[in-house]
Amino acid sequence: MNFSEIMSVAWEGITANKVRSLLTMLGIIIGVAAVIVMIAISAGTEATIAEQINSLGANLIIVTAKRGLPGASRTLLYSDAEAIAEEVHSIAGVSAEQTTTTLIVKSSEAALEMTVTGTTADYPDVRDVPVGDGRYFTEQELDRSAKVAVLGYGIALDLFGEADPIGQTVTIGTTKFTVVGVMAEKGLVSGVDYDGFVYIPITVVFQKFVTSQMAGDRVRTIYVQSESQETMESAILQIESLLARRHDVELDNPDFTVQTQQDIIDTQEATTEAFRSLLAWVAGVSLIVGGIGIMNIMLVSVTERTREIGIRQSVGATPNDIRWQFLTEALMLSLVGGLIGVIVGVGGSWIFGASGDMRTVIVPTSILLAFGSAAAVGVFFGYFPANKAAQLDPIEALRHE
Amino acid sequence: MNNQPIIQTADLRKIYGMGDIAVAALDGVSIRIDPGEFVSIMGPSGSGKSTLMNILGCLDRPTEGQYILAGEDVSNLNKEQLAAIRNRQLGFIFQSYNLLARTTALKNVMLPLLYDQNNHRTNEEREAMALAALTAVGLADRVNHQPSEMSGGQKQRVAIARALINKPALILADEPTGNLDTKSSYEIMDLLHELHDQGNTIVMVTHEPDIAEHTQRVICVRDGKVESDGRDGASKCAQPSAAEVSR
Ligand SMILES: Nc1ncnc2c1ncn2[C@@H]1O[C@H](COP(=O)(O)OP(=O)(O)O)[C@@H](O)[C@H]1O
Ligand SMILES: [Mg+2]
Numbered sequence A: 001m002n003f004s005e006i007m008s009v010a011w012e013g014i015t016a017n018k019v020r021s022l023l024t025m026l027g028i029i030i031g032v033a034a035v036i037v038m039i040a041i042s043a044g045t046e047a048t049i050a051e052q053i054n055s056l057g058a059n060l061i062i063v064t065a066k067r068g069l070p071g072a073s074r075t076l077l078y079s080d081a082e083a084i085a086e087e088v089h090s091i092a093g094v095s096a097e098q099t100t101t102t103l104i105v106k107s108s109e110a111a112l113e114m115t116v117t118g119t120t121a122d123y124p125d126v127r128d129v130p131v132g133d134g135r136y137f138t139e140q141e142l143d144r145s146a147k148v149a150v151l152g153y154g155i156a157l158d159l160f161g162e163a164d165p166i167g168q169t170v171t172i173g174t175t176k177f178t179v180v181g182v183m184a185e186k187g188l189v190s191g192v193d194y195d196g197f198v199y200i201p202i203t204v205v206f207q208k209f210v211t212s213q214m215a216g217d218r219v220r221t222i223y224v225q226s227e228s229q230e231t232m233e234s235a236i237l238q239i240e241s242l243l244a245r246r247h248d249v250e251l252d253n254p255d256f257t258v259q260t261q262q263d264i265i266d267t268q269e270a271t272t273e274a275f276r277s278l279l280a281w282v283a284g285v286s287l288i289v290g291g292i293g294i295m296n297i298m299l300v301s302v303t304e305r306t307r308e309i310g311i312r313q314s315v316g317a318t319p320n321d322i323r324w325q326f327l328t329e330a331l332m333l334s335l336v337g338g339l340i341g342v343i344v345g346v347g348g349s350w351i352f353g354a355s356g357d358m359r360t361v362i363v364p365t366s367i368l369l370a371f372g373s374a375a376a377v378g379v380f381f382g383y384f385p386a387n388k389a390a391q392l393d394p395i396e397a398l399r400h401e
Numbered sequence B: 001m002n003n004q005p006i007i008q009t010a011d012l013r014k015i016y017g018m019g020d021i022a023v024a025a026l027d028g029v030s031i032r033i034d035p036g037e038f039v040s041i042m043g044p045s046g047s048g049k050s051t052l053m054n055i056l057g058c059l060d061r062p063t064e065g066q067y068i069l070a071g072e073d074v075s076n077l078n079k080e081q082l083a084a085i086r087n088r089q090l091g092f093i094f095q096s097y098n099l100l101a102r103t104t105a106l107k108n109v110m111l112p113l114l115y116d117q118n119n120h121r122t123n124e125e126r127e128a129m130a131l132a133a134l135t136a137v138g139l140a141d142r143v144n145h146q147p148s149e150m151s152g153g154q155k156q157r158v159a160i161a162r163a164l165i166n167k168p169a170l171i172l173a174d175e176p177t178g179n180l181d182t183k184s185s186y187e188i189m190d191l192l193h194e195l196h197d198q199g200n201t202i203v204m205v206t207h208e209p210d211i212a213e214h215t216q217r218v219i220c221v222r223d224g225k226v227e228s229d230g231r232d233g234a235s236k237c238a239q240p241s242a243a244e245v246s247r
Helices: A003-015 A018-054 A080-089 A121-128 A140-144 A153-160 A202-209 A232-247 A259-303 A308-316 A319-355 A365-393 A394-399 B047-058 B077-090 B105-114 B123-136 B152-164 B180-195 B233-246
Strands: A062-065 A093-100 A102-105 A110-114 A117-119 A131-134 A148-151 A169-172 A174-181 A198-202 A219-225 A256-260 B007-016 B023-031 B037-042 B062-071 B090-093 B170-174 B201-207 B217-222 B227-229
Touching: A003 A018, A003 A174, A003 A319, A018 A062, A018 A259, A018 A319, A018 A365, A018 B170, A062 A232, A062 A259, A080 A093, A080 A232, A080 B152, A093 A202, A102 A153, A110 A153, A117 A202, A121 A219, A140 A202, A140 B180, A148 A153, A148 A169, A153 A174, A169 A198, A198 A202, A198 B023, A219 A232, A219 B227, A232 A256, A256 A259, A259 A308, A259 A319, A259 A365, A308 A319, A308 A365, A308 A394, A308 B077, A319 B077, A394 B062, B007 B047, B023 B227, B037 B047, B037 B180, B047 B170, B077 B090, B105 B152, B123 B152, B152 B180, B170 B180, B180 B201
Parallel strands: A117 A198, A148 A174, B037 B201, B037 B217, B090 B170, B170 B201
Antiparallel strands: A062 A219, A062 A256, A093 A117, A093 A219, A102 A110, A102 A169, A131 A174, A148 A198, A169 A174, B007 B023, B007 B062, B217 B227
């Protein structure tokens, strides 16, 4: 028999029992669709995370104190930031950040309970969080610990509603601040509401809001902007050796952490990696279950059609002809199932992306992967029944029933 | 035709089971059938007729003995080789027709052509051949009917057309009229005679003496052995067979 004849015989075998064939394909359909949808969702999520994180400042290097270090190791200080600004080459800007404890922030209209963020003047440039209205505080205001505040977009709305907050007064704790600016709207980025901050000069934080256990000019984070992608590595090396020297620690056992946006993306990806391997398991299991379904139905089919096999053998079908016939049928079941699965998967991914706030990116290789696995499943699980059919003795097969 | 026999068997044995329960369905059968013969095989039920036919039809293999079909020793061929022999040299007609269900007469008749590894014909050529074969058995108007839409006699005609399609050296029929009424039986016999007249070699199993009488030569089988072999054998072995039935 040639290719098209084998195909048409297999197709007749499948269509002779449409409902049964469809039910058999269900496992494959679900498996393939699941692979495509899940990969689309995880790719969409990853793309979103990467975009958002990158939107928080290009070529950004983030220095934090290593958390949970025992003993009297030194913490990150404002002077560390100043030293980086002075000594490290090929950097475009340095900013430090310290957060207060929870305080009452109030206007004449409303009051909020929140933490306040102390930063330096070039924070908007370094972090890529632009000012919307008014201005950020200046270097001079920082130096003289001026009582000025810049409100996040959401905070401005909360405290002043429709009114223009610039020039108004907010009371933070017991200290009055003049509002000089409102940040542009930014929204949620990896779970952080960037419109929910109040920024004041970090020097004011040191002066007014440092709790007893927070010594002196301790900072939470130092942000360093490298001049370009190419200078990142050298900047990181310089920062590491500078801080190791200043903190008197070994380079291979520092009390601080230097990260880039890429590191953070990688960490995020490591968590989605776990999610993805779970998905791979789900998809793998459903494909195997689908394969067992195919094997089961093919074994039933071989038994039901034993007489047909005998008839074909009696007019000259060789064991190979019979093997190919059933193998093709199994393969066709899994490929048609795979095709339906691809359609369901791509359609489902598209609907998810279009309807919800879940972003999906259809990955072409996931379609190939899913379709290929379906084919492999068909061949693997179809071989045993096909071989069983091929081994039938003509006279036994004709006597069947 | 030359004088080389179509069938030449030597001491064919077929043993079913092993040890104490072993049954010799065939117990040393040596026959020779020449081209152009029309031979009936008769014998009581269980005498080994079907076993012999299945071996002659290369559907089964003897436990012992030799079978030479059209000059080729087929006793020790493998499954692939036997399939090719069945396809090209043999046309088998069964009592129960053995047509593919839910498949038209035309497709049923085309089936042997699909498994013909030597000839690569187009689908149109095959359809034309199958149509010619169906016309030859008087079923030109039934080509698109499925077996479920045909009478027993018509189904057997389709089976005969299928047996003829590859122009086999030998046509084997195991009780071809066994499931048919008298009228259809005679029609099928007329058809087989027609095929014989056209030069086909036919070996047919029957247990009906009046059917056997129509053939030139009758071989009687009993307990797996050839009891008699001759032109007047039909009446000879019909009696014991009838007696055995009444016993
Ligand atoms: N597959 C088999 N297994 C065991 N015994 C068999 C088998 N086929 C046939 N026989 C036995 O072989 C003998 C001959 O059977 P068979 O050739 O079918 O006889 P017939 O066709 O003349 O009625 C019988 O005794 C039958 O029981
Ligand atoms: Mg019989």
